[in-house]
Amino acid sequence: TYTGTGNCQGGTSVEFIIEDATFVTMAPASRAESMLVRDGRIAAIGPAAAVRAAAEPGAAVVRLDGATVIPGLIDAHCHVLNIGYLAAGADCSQPAAPDIAAVQTRLREAANRTPARSWVTGSGYVEYKLAEHRHPTRADLDEAVPDRPAVVYHTSLHACVLNSAALREAGFADGQPDPPDGVLGRDGQGRLTGVLFEGPMFRVFADRLRHDLADMDAAARGRVVRRAGQRLAALGITAACDADMRCQTLAAYAEADDAGVLAQRIYGLTVHDEVDELIRSGLQGRRSGRLAAQAVKIWADGGMSSRTAAIHGTYPVPPFGSGILYFTPAELTAMVRDFAARGLQVCIHAQGDRAIEIVLDAYAQTLAQAPANPRRHRIEHGGAMYPALTTRAARLRIPVVSQPGFLSGLGDGFAEAFGDQADQLYAFRSWQRAGITVAGSSDAPVITPDPLTGIRDAILRRTAAGQVIGPDERLAARDALALYTAGGSYVMHRETEIGSLEPGKLADFTVLDRNPLSVGPEQITGIQVLATVVDGTPTYRTGSIAFPET
Structure with missing residues (x-):
């Protein structure tokens, strides 16, 4: 059931204890038997006796009959x-x-x-x-x-x-x-x-x-936002980066935010040619706990599945050629410098190795005076980020937001287009070993937004036809889950608030019927989402789960 309860900020005080559950906190050396939620935040998590002692007398108790509680899942690059x-x-x-x-x-x-x-x-x-x-x-x-x-x-x-x-x-x-x-x-x-x-x-x-949204009234635009939110909430997603934010779509989100019906925390990557309009609109920055527009999106090249990503060499399959570059190196560098100077996080779509090389050149010049990359400028996708490029990205501290689910959804086409180099595509393990922060995402509606599919594919790396692409790049289950929790929170500048279950953090969590770290990888996509909770309030739940009313 999609509850669509939206924003509880400033609402009635609610306190409850979650017990009889397996907790996957994704926090260092953290074990838990119970969790206390108070006023939309995690007030305590740990041994059951200590959590009960921290609760107010008469606090409600939610027993989950052995279900698994994980941090709310984050899709760090989709088109909500x-x-x-x-x-x-x-x-x-x-x-x-x-x-x-x-x-x-x-x-x-x-x-x-x-x-x-x-x-x-x-x-x-x-x-x-x-x-x-x-x-x-x-x-x-x-x-x-x-x-x-x-x-x-x-x-x-x-x-x-x-x-x-x-x-x-x-x-x-x-x-x-x-x-x-x-x-x-x-x-x-x-x-x-x-x-x-x-x-x-x-x-x-x-x-x-633009035409269709303008033709709708506020109620109809709200239905579009709610339809997307319902889909994501049912998949356990509590936060998402919208990687195609336009001022008109941001206005639709703002309407939904005002109405209290945003089911996820939305972090907007505003399309580069609308940044001036964004600044004039007054919507730039963090608008509320559910809506922020603090980043800019630039396309450096085309797509892997459309065979238009900019590569060195030529594709052996239609439409042939070497892909599309949107900007010259000088143009791209000037854009990055300008947006960074305005305090924006820069997020650049780059799939082919030729495009990634140009993007890293632009970041290197921009970060010459800020080598720690404090704004966390990102590469989106990074499909053909081969070893030498990986070393450069790690040195520049550039996070990569990528899509493990592409491997099962589109991987056979990648293998056809990249041949012997296919095993080096989406090299998640090599990226992590180099020290790069990697966040998981779906790029939906390109593929399914289901993060469990992405977690499975990061572990198995198996295409629909059964080919394993890059067997040495397979991740352990915990590292795969980290892509959609800790990694996602970092690239959207919210790691102190979400991404793990720890005292003081926001009560964003997902309840699953089984533990994704203890089942076989092939079974992960069969795990059922029982509830999705944002600010301590369910945005989705099945009939078997009951939480106190706000």
């Missing part, structure tokens, strides 16, 4: 509002839509429920998972939706397909050249196929999201 937004469209993912005919069917169904002023939208396809092993085209979409604009987004959100009506409305025409930051798909005669890569795709998505 996009999850709610795209969920209203057609699910064109695989295996739900195994071929292009199924994609067409789902678009027809979506057209029947889409308001007349909005484009028909689908998302989630991967061309190498479709039976045809290709992208859909404008002609395919025209067959499904002939009389109004339609778009289907690639699961990476680095490519999309438009039908003919959408191409016209978005201003694309046969014969126009590729823009500097992207590629337009073409057939053998040079006619647009409707497939857009990188920059053109981003502009289409941003325009549609």
Whole structure:
């Protein structure tokens, strides 16, 4: 049950003891039998007798019948509002839509429920998972939706397909050249196929999201936020970095925050070209305990699954080439310096080794006078951060926010695209051994936002087809869980408040029916979330768990 209770700050004082549970505190040398929650914080945790002695007389007792309590799970890079937004469209993912005919069917169904002023939208396809092993085209979409604009987004959100009506409305025409930051798909005669890569795709998505949010009233925008929050809360997630924050989406979060219905702590990475607007809006900084916008997001290159990440060499698979770089080294360095000077944490999407090299160059120049990296400037993803690049990132103290769940969800495509170098992709163990702080995330809606999938994949590193990518990079279970607890709290500057179960920290925790550190890795994704708690108040719980009312 999603409770949607939202923010309890300043609410009624509540105190309760949790007993009969296994506690995984993720704190150094910490063992616990019981935990006391008071006014939204952990007041005590440890031996049962000591916790009861610290409680007020008559404090409620919540017995969990042997369930496991872990720190609230943190997704340090996803697209929270996009999850709610795209969920209203057609699910064109695989295996739900195994071929292009199924994609067409789902678009027809979506057209029947889409308001007349909005484009028909689908998302989630991967061309190498479709039976045809290709992208859909404008002609395919025209067959499904002939009389109004339609778009289907690639699961990476680095490519999309438009039908003919959408191409016209978005201003694309046969014969126009590729823009500097992207590629337009073409057939053998040079006619647009409707497939857009990188920059053109981003502009289409941003325009549609902006239009559709503006067309909604506050209640409808709140439903989008709540839909995303409900999905994440049911997966045990108590905090998330939204890696595609725009001023309009931040305003929607602020509305939800004011209404007390934010189910997670949202840390916004504002898109780089909207930072000036963010500062003018007055929403910069920590707005409340649930909402902050203190970071900037820059894209250095394309995506791994769209084969547009900027690499040294060339891809052996379509669309071939060496990927897309969004900025020259000088441009990127100037941006990093400017944003850092404004006090913002800089978070740069970099997947290919060529892009990561340029990003590290920019950080090295920016951090020459601040070698400890006090703002914790980050690399997002870091897929092809090979050993020499790992050494540089560690020396610069650059944290990496990455996605273990890519290995099962997209790993077979990575193996096809990177060949012999695939074992060096997403080298979590090497990164940690080098001293890099690594945070776990999903990049949802690119893949499932389920952190248990990410924890399993960090341990097993097994693709959907059964190939193990980088067996030497497998993590122990505790280290995998740390990606989604301590690692996530560090990269969002909240390690003193969340990420472990310790006295004085916020009472953000997740209740599971089994301990992820004691079951086999293959069993981790079968663990059930029984409750998700933020500020001591459940945002999700099953009927078997009862907490005191606030």
